[in-house]
Amino acid sequence: MSTAQEDATTATITAFVNDALVRDGAPVDARTPLLELGLLDSLGLGSLLAFIRERFGVAVPDERVVPSAFMSAQSIARLVDELVRDGGFACIEPAPGGPVTTSHITPRAFALADGTEIHALEVAGPDPRWLLLPGLGEVASSWSAVLTSLATEHGALAIDYAGFGRSSGPLHTPTLRDHVGHALAVIEAWASDEPLVLVGCSAGSMIACELARRLGSRVRGLVVTGFGLLDDPESWWLALQRLADDPRAFLAAAFDRPVTLSTAALEGSLSRPAYRSFLGPDDRARLPALFEGLHVPVLVVGGQSDGIIPRDAFVRASEAIPGACLEWLARCGHFPHAEQADELVHLIRGFLSEAVA
Amino acid sequence: MSAPSSAEDVDVAIVGAGPAGSCLATLLARAGRRVAVVERADFPRYHIGESLTGASTPILEELGVAEEMDRRQFPPKRGVKVIGHEAHNEFFVPVLNPTWQVRREEFDQILLERALHEGATLRRSVVESVLREGERVVGLLHRPVHGHADGPAHELRARFVADCSGQSSLLARLGVASKRVVDDVFSRQIALFTQYEGARRDPGEMGNNTFIFYGTELHWAWFIPLSPTLTSVGVVMPAAKVAEHGGPEAAFEWGRTHINPDLAKRFNFAREVSPVRALANYSYHVDRFWGEGWCCVGDAHQFIDPIFSFGVSFALIEARAASAAILDVLVGADEATRLGEYAALCSRGQGVARDLIRYFWRFPTFFAFLARGEYRRDVIRLLGSACHDPEELGAIKAMRAALREAGVETAVAGG
Ligand SMILES: Cc1cc2nc3c(=O)[nH]c(=O)nc-3n(C[C@H](O)[C@H](O)[C@H](O)COP(=O)(O)OP(=O)(O)OC[C@H]3O[C@@H](n4cnc5c(N)ncnc54)[C@H](O)[C@@H]3O)c2cc1C
Numbered sequence: 001m002s003t004a005q006e007d008a009t010t011a012t013i014t015a016f017v018n019d020a021l022v023r024d025g026a027p028v029d030a031r032t033p034l035l036e037l038g039l040l041d042s043l044g045l046g047s048l049l050a051f052i053r054e055r056f057g058v059a060v061p062d063e064r065v066v067p068s069a070f071m072s073a074q075s076i077a078r079l080v081d082e083l084v085r086d087g088g089f090a091c092i093e094p095a096p097g098g099p100v101t102t103s104h105i106t107p108r109a110f111a112l113a114d115g116t117e118i119h120a121l122e123v124a125g126p127d128p129r130w131l132l133l134p135g136l137g138e139v140a141s142s143w144s145a146v147l148t149s150l151a152t153e154h155g156a157l158a159i160d161y162a163g164f165g166r167s168s169g170p171l172h173t174p175t176l177r178d179h180v181g182h183a184l185a186v187i188e189a190w191a192s193d194e195p196l197v198l199v200g201c202s203a204g205s206m207i208a209c210e211l212a213r214r215l216g217s218r219v220r221g222l223v224v225t226g227f228g229l230l231d232d233p234e235s236w237w238l239a240l241q242r243l244a245d246d247p248r249a250f251l252a253a254a255f256d257r258p259v260t261l262s263t264a265a266l267e268g269s270l271s272r273p274a275y276r277s278f279l280g281p282d283d284r285a286r287l288p289a290l291f292e293g294l295h296v297p298v299l300v301v302g303g304q305s306d307g308i309i310p311r312d313a314f315v316r317a318s319e320a321i322p323g324a325c326l327e328w329l330a331r332c333g334h335f336p337h338a339e340q341a342d343e344l345v346h347l348i349r350g351f352l353s354e355a356v357a
Numbered sequence: 358m359s360a361p362s363s364a365e366d367v368d369v370a371i372v373g374a375g376p377a378g379s380c381l382a383t384l385l386a387r388a389g390r391r392v393a394v395v396e397r398a399d400f401p402r403y404h405i406g407e408s409l410t411g412a413s414t415p416i417l418e419e420l421g422v423a424e425e426m427d428r429r430q431f432p433p434k435r436g437v438k439v440i441g442h443e444a445h446n447e448f449f450v451p452v453l454n455p456t457w458q459v460r461r462e463e464f465d466q467i468l469l470e471r472a473l474h475e476g477a478t479l480r481r482s483v484v485e486s487v488l489r490e491g492e493r494v495v496g497l498l499h500r501p502v503h504g505h506a507d508g509p510a511h512e513l514r515a516r517f518v519a520d521c522s523g524q525s526s527l528l529a530r531l532g533v534a535s536k537r538v539v540d541d542v543f544s545r546q547i548a549l550f551t552q553y554e555g556a557r558r559d560p561g562e563m564g565n566n567t568f569i570f571y572g573t574e575l576h577w578a579w580f581i582p583l584s585p586t587l588t589s590v591g592v593v594m595p596a597a598k599v600a601e602h603g604g605p606e607a608a609f610e611w612g613r614t615h616i617n618p619d620l621a622k623r624f625n626f627a628r629e630v631s632p633v634r635a636l637a638n639y640s641y642h643v644d645r646f647w648g649e650g651w652c653c654v655g656d657a658h659q660f661i662d663p664i665f666s667f668g669v670s671f672a673l674i675e676a677r678a679a680s681a682a683i684l685d686v687l688v689g690a691d692e693a694t695r696l697g698e699y700a701a702l703c704s705r706g707q708g709v710a711r712d713l714i715r716y717f718w719r720f721p722t723f724f725a726f727l728a729r730g731e732y733r734r735d736v737i738r739l740l741g742s743a744c745h746d747p748e749e750l751g752a753i754k755a756m757r758a759a760l761r762e763a764g765v766e767t768a769v770a771g772g
Contacts, residue, residue: 035720038573042446042725062731066755067720068762151734257445304560328560331447331619342449342729343563346436350562 009056009077016051017073020044030074035067043257045070052076058083105147107166108157112185116169120159120186123147128195128220128352129155131187131211133204135226135335136278137244137269139165145341146199154197157190159183163274173277176203180210187211195220199348201337202226202308203278206287212296219296221352225344226306226334228313229320233287237279240308244270253307254334291320297355298324301347303332303339325351367393368687370497370515371477372484375404377655377672378521379468383420384680386475390687393513395499397483400469401462405550405636407589408434408567408581408666411453411741416673422467431457431464432565432582437665437740439569441725444619448725449566453741458565459669460583485510487518487533487651494518494533494650516650517683521676523656524639528646534653535645542715543640543662546575547599549609549633550591556627558582567666572616574718577664580620587630592616593663596637605635639663642707647696654679659707662714670742671706678702678745706745708768709753713739715765716756723759727752 010030017034018027021044034040040048045065053059060083069079108120121140130150132143143158150156160167162174162182171178187196196219200208205227212222230236243250247270251259269275279287291298298321302314318326327347329340336344369385371378374396386392409417417423436451473479481502488496496514500506520528528534558564568580581589592612602608614621639660646658655672682695717724728736735752749770757767 035722038442040722041442042448042722045722045726062726063755065723065726065730066762067723067759070723145729148730149733327562329563330559331444340447340449342451342733343438346449346451347562350435 006077006081009081010074013077014073020047031072034072040070052080056080056084104152105144110186110189112182116162116171116182117167118159118182118186119166120157121147122157123150125152125155128197129191130197130199132156132158133200133207135202135204137275142338146337146345149342149345159186163272164269173273175277175280176206176283179207183207183211197221199223201335206290209290213293221297221355223299223348224317225301225336226309228309229291229316230287230313233284237284244275256305256331256333256339291317294321299351300324300326301336302328303334303336304328304330306334308334366514367391369517369519369683370513371519371521372527373521373523374469375465375521375523376468376669377676379472380420380673380676381519381521381654381680382472382477383475386472386477388684392477393480394477395480395482395484397502401466404461404465406668407461407583408458409456410666410670411456412743413670413673414454414456416677420471422471425467426457429463431459434458434566437567439571440617440619441571444617448728450728450737450740453738453743458581458583484527486531492649516687518651520653520657521655526657528653529643534643537641537643540640544638545595546593547596547635547637548591548593549605549635551629551633552631553588553590553627554586554630556588557623570617570620576616578612578616578620606633609633647700652679652696661711664714665740667710667742674745675703702745709744712753712757712760712767716760
């Protein structure tokens with residue numbers, strides 16, 4: 001006998017499977033063998049887990065993600081109901097890309113002097129620790145696949161900028177300079193003297209470059225992704241603002257493979273004041289000098305299908321920095337940390353071991 | 358049959374100069390033993406099996422060939438990229454230790470030269486049978502390739518005989534070892550492969566990795582860089598499909614263009630530089646692969662499936678374990694005990710590999726999930742072919758539990 005609760009959960013899961021996973025072919029019912037029919041591929045599993053997290057407020061722990069629990073909508077519903085009954089699991093925000101693991105990742109909060117509270121996600125581990133700086137509009141959990149991939153082999157911290165994610169405070173229109181100041185304060189509290197690796201994506205790369213200039217030899221490596229040396233920053237910024245007005249078009253340009261708005265965690269954030277205020281006219285005028293005066297080992301990683309930053313810009317950035325390495329990721333767009341986390345971690349590790357040698 | 362001619366004596370006679378045979382010969386000769394390798398093929402010779410795993414690196418270093426491999430500019434392999442169905446997704450698993458992609462004609466030659474350098478000797482000869490005294494194997498009968506076809510076979514007396522004859526499974530065929538048991542799932546597969554000049558790689562360092570393209574269940578392809586311009590490409594499918602497509606060439610062509618869209622688009626400016634070769638019936642094992650005065654090493658007693666490039670690394674791991682056992686036996690250790698230990702190590706590794714591969718085919722989605730989640734480190738170890746470790750890793754425990762739940766028999770841990 002199934003309870004009303006079970007039936008309701010089963011119906012919700014079945015509807016999701018039909019909406020999101022059944023590409024063509026007959027719709028499934030509660031007992032359709034999803035695995036036998038090959039309906040649940042890796043991406044599908046990722047979005048199903050994200051859906052369960054959003055809709056039911058529970059994260060399925062890794063050890064429960066086993067074939068027998070995902071045979072049919074009904075068996076998935078049974079698992080969900082059980083997790084809900086057991087009071088759920090500590091939830092972190094949904095991330096774009098691959099599945100999220102919650103176990104090693106702990107939320108952190110840093111109260112700063114200007115009243116801003118910076119929210120972050122941390123994994124503990126040996127130095128040098130990695131500071132992970134997302135793109136504008138992204139949240140700390142966009143790095144969760146990187147945090148998982150690092151496991152406990154390096155300590156790392158991914159932050160939410162003021163105005164985004166779970167960070168909060170008085171600043172509604174923070175600028176690049178504000179974000180740099182916040183990051184310095186977070187570093188002071190998190191790792192006052194320890195050696196650091198700075199990994200940025202897009203706007204995070206701009207912040208990372210500023211940090212590297214200020215922190216000097218403490219920085220064992222600077223990794224620039226999703227950004228480069230633009231030949232015309234002014235028209236690039238204009239085009240980006242136009243793209244941000246249409247989140248769907250933005251996602252299509254940014255990601256190599258289609259992502260849904262909810263899993264990209266960008267929804268809403270592109271229209272925020274903090275998105276528009278990031279780069280003032282002065283900051284844009286200084287962009288051509290962004291890669292000057294960097295005296296740390298630098299790795300530039302370009303996504304081959306990045307529709308936000310042109311290919312040339314990655315090449316020029318790597319040429320502007322003496323000794324910089326340039327690597328590419330195929331089938332990867334503007335957000336390597338979300339699209340190819342394991343590959344990015346692998347490239348950074350290789351770069352760091354060469355930089356040390 | 359005429360009486361054998363030119364009898365000679367060695368400590369160990371080895372059949373075959375593939376990775377297993379040459380590795381074993383090197384380690385035994387280095388320890389001061391008189392070793393004779395009997396190989397029927399003219400070296401250098403082509404062989405399939407071009408991608409190594411991280412577990413092979415320390416052994417190649419121990420053998421003293423790592424520098425030579427760098428000098429030959431074998432592409433450095435740092436990981437495996439698996440591109441999913443219709444290229445909708447992909448995942449990457451780094452190697453356990455940096456390793457190489459190899460051109461086998463050169464690699465096998467390097468290993469053989471190393472063995473000869475350490476003092477092993479080589480006979481260009483076909484092994485035809487074994488010499489026995491009661492149950493005990495005491496040597497080989499072999500016929501030189503360049504000798505008279507109807508002349509007498511040569512006798513090679515040895516205190517121990519190692520069968521490293523690869524897919525020929527010589528001792529199983531001769532009835533010394535037990536018969537080959539064909540694997541139920543993978544034996545119905547056929548591999549079709551060739552090499553290309555100028556096939557398009559992923560850019561930069563990532564392009565040197567092994568690429569596995571997943572099609573649908575039991576349909577897949579490999580793409581392995583062998584030099585800056587040369588790439589090995591193979592497609593694997595159920596053998597029954599070949600006739601359907603009109604022969605090996607056509608079936609290869611179909612696979613190359615249909616298994617995965619990301620594979621299909623890599624050949625715009627590429628040129629096929631060798632004939633399409635086909636290999637079927639490559640999945641088998643031999644239950645009893647050691648006895649009085651003999652053992653089998655590498656492919657001679659088992660090969661499962663090429664999907665994770667375990668073959669050469671397993672051959673090397675087993676050869677190293679066999680060399681330790683044989684050296685002990687030659688100085689009086691209890692033969693059954695030492696060979697039993699060697700066999701247990703082989704079976705443990707093969708059991709883990711088999712369950713890993715079965716799980717990959719049965720539950721590809723969950724395999725990818727394991728490779729990215731909490732068990733990632735285990736998966737890195739396993740794909741690095743560290744399958745022989747005594748400890749049963751959490752990932753393999755989880756896979757075995759899922760397989761059993763689905764009614765698939767699995768190997769027993771530690772067995
Ligand atoms: C389709 C396919 C793809 C593969 N891909 C990979 C891969 O990517 N990576 C990997 O590591 N492995 C791969 N393998 C497996 C790999 O080829 C083997 O596991 C490996 O070569 C085994 O080494 P070995 O020394 O045991 O045998 P072999 O390398 O086969 O050597 C055996 C030698 O014995 C000789 N011989 C045989 N019989 C006699 C006789 N009677 N007298 C004298 N000499 C004899 C042969 O001439 C040969 O030189 C693949 C296998 C297949 C089928």
